[in-house]
Amino acid sequence: MSAFTLRPRLMSVLLGLALSGNALAATEIPFWHSMEGELGKEVDSLAQRFNQAHPDYKIVPTYKGNYEQSLAAGIAAVRSGKAPAILQVYEVGTATMMASKAIVPVHEVFKDAGIPMDPKQFVPAVAGYYSDSKGQLISQPFNSSTPVLYYNKDAFKKAGLNPDQPPKTWQELAKDAAALRKAGMSCGYASGWQGWIQIENFSAWHALPVATKNNGFDGTDAVLEFNKPVQVRHIQMLEEMNKKGDFTYFGRKDESTSKFYNGDCGITTASSGSLADIKHYARFNFGVGMMPYDDTVPEAPQNAIIGGASLWVMKGKDASTYKGVAEFMQFLAQPEIAAEWHQKTGYLPITTAAYTLTKQQGFYDKNPGADIATRQMLNKDPLPFTKGMRLGNMPQIRTVVDEELEGVWTGKQTPQAALDNAVKRGNDLLRRFEQQVK
Known part of the structure; x- marks a missing residue:
């Protein structure tokens, strides 16, 4: 067999190995959450769709029990140095997470990754719950409810x-x-x-x-x-x-x-x-x-004041992981994705664009009552003590x-x-x- 015959085969093998290596090199991003049942299936679907569109990253969603259990698991993981990249925490854990030294504010993650993120895209009543005194997002709204x-x-x-x-x-x-x-x-x-x-x-x-x-x-x-x-x-x-x-x-x-x-x-x-x-x-x-x-x-x-949870970014990860986290959070905030999540789950549309798109699609006309959670939140301008809690x-x-x-x-x-x-x-x-x- 001549060298000319071997060369194409060798190149094919090397190319296959290179492609395989790239797949293996995908940055894994652990995502701990509290969504079970039909909600858990929707989370898995979101992760799969993101992974298919972003082969350099692999979101790995893991159900860690109810909100209290997942928060406890997250705290224990921080102490052992094995925290996930993303931790879903319910709204009443906000003050605890803010006071901890275990998180990286979301606005910093986006800035360092060079990925644009406009906090004004989020519904004000939702964004305000998860922002600091300067109006900067510390965690990203995900499954907000009333x-x-x-x-x-x-x-x-x-x-x-x-x-x-x-x-x-x-x-x-x-x-x-x-x-x-x-x-x-x-x-x-x-x-x-x-x-x-x-x-x-x-x-x-x-x-x-x-x-x-x-x-x-x-x-x-x-x-x-x-x-x-x-x-x-x-x-x-x-x-x-x-x-x-x-x-x-x-x-x-x-x-x-x-x-x-x-x-x-x-x-x-x-x-x-x-x-x-x-x-x-x-x-x-x-x-x-x-x-x-x-x-x-x-x-x-x-x-009404919101319940549900937001996504927190944990400390101690490398730049590649944080870039993947920012890409994933940007993906979740896309109007089409956020609108679909809202329509399938009953959680609030977290962005104004998702709410507008849902109305344009005629979803509320076909599903009477589906906009009630949003209407309650926007029923009247919130008073200083009805915009939420930070205790x-x-x-x-x-x-x-x-x-x-x-x-x-x-x-x-x-x-x-x-x-x-x-x-x-x-x-x-x-x-x-x-x-x-x-």
């Missing part, structure tokens, strides 16, 4: 209620839940995330602060104050519903969502991000409504709220005592955080 009301239209019809009219007020909800129970449902009303929905968002929706210092945005010396008459009266109403069997408590997370889509509960208040699972599993006609408000409070409804140790404060409210549902204490105790214990946690960051 609580919404889901109701079983078929069950409403059976109970003699108008299936096209969800309850607008808490007073109406109490009557509807009683009617559903009378019609044979085992659960009239249930709620997920009781601290976020029944305390934090209830307060904002009724133009009330959760804490002083504009809910902590103006300083770490904030003091909790959600034990006022309006909040106490609300918990008293839920207590009475619970005693009658019209309100059922299923747990601290989103346990009520499965109780709703399984057909056990006629009404639930849950994250707008639960829409994907409800669409997938519900075998009945359902509707979406705004959060109820107390019709004795003239300022209500005000505006240290907030995950632990939510646990305290859960513990104290559970004392009400089990008949062990009054609503006033529960909220007083939660405020006292929560303030102890705030003072501890204040000392840590001094």
Whole structure:
């Protein structure tokens, strides 16, 4: 065999090895998240699409449990020097992440990578939650949500209620839940995330602060104050519903969502991000409504505050990794991608362009109620204390709220005592955080 015959074959082999080497050289970017079920599938799909379009990088999404578990895993990984490049952290972990020395602000990541990023592209109410005092993004909004009301239209019809009219007020909800129970449902009303929905968002929706210092945005010396008459009266109403069997408590997370889509509960208040699972599993006609408000409070409804999570960039990675992170975050913010994520999951459109595109596509016309989360957030211009919260140790404060409210549902204490105790214990946690960051 001549050298001329060998040369093309040798070149083919070398070319194959080179291509293989390039594939192997793709920079892996670990991405830890808390999206399970249908949401987890959507995250995997986003990563796959990015990887196909950017062969130099490989986003590796990994489910690390619920928000609390993934935050704990992230903190442990930082201590062991094995942190992911991207960590999804829920909104109440913002103050903790800002105070940590384990993150690189998103605006710095983009600047160092030489990739343009305009913070003004994000919806102001969302971007403000994750920005510093100069308006620079410290983490990138991803899955932002507000609580919404889901109701079983078929069950409403059976109970003699108008299936096209969800309850607008808490007073109406109490009557509807009683009617559903009378019609044979085992659960009239249930709620997920009781601290976020029944305390934090209830307060904002009724133009009330959760804490002083504009809910902590103006300083770490904030003091909790959600034990006022309006909040106490609300918990008293839920207590009475619970005693009658019209309100059922299923747990601290989103346990009520499965109780709703399984057909056990006629009404639930849950994250707008639960829409994907409800669409997938519900075998009945359902509707979406705004959060109820107390019709004795003239300022209500005000505006909802966001929940969900953002993406944080962790320290200790090389320049190639950070460039890949910036490319991925830029990809997620593209109007087509952000609009699709919003439409498939029920989370808010995080950019103005995504919201505009969704409207232009006629999505809201074809899917009544899909814009409710956004409408609640934009219902009125936010007051200084209804734009969100920035309180240290907030995950632990939510646990305290859960513990104290559970004392009400089990008949062990009054609503006033529960909220007083939660405020006292929560303030102890705030003072501890204040000392840590001094």
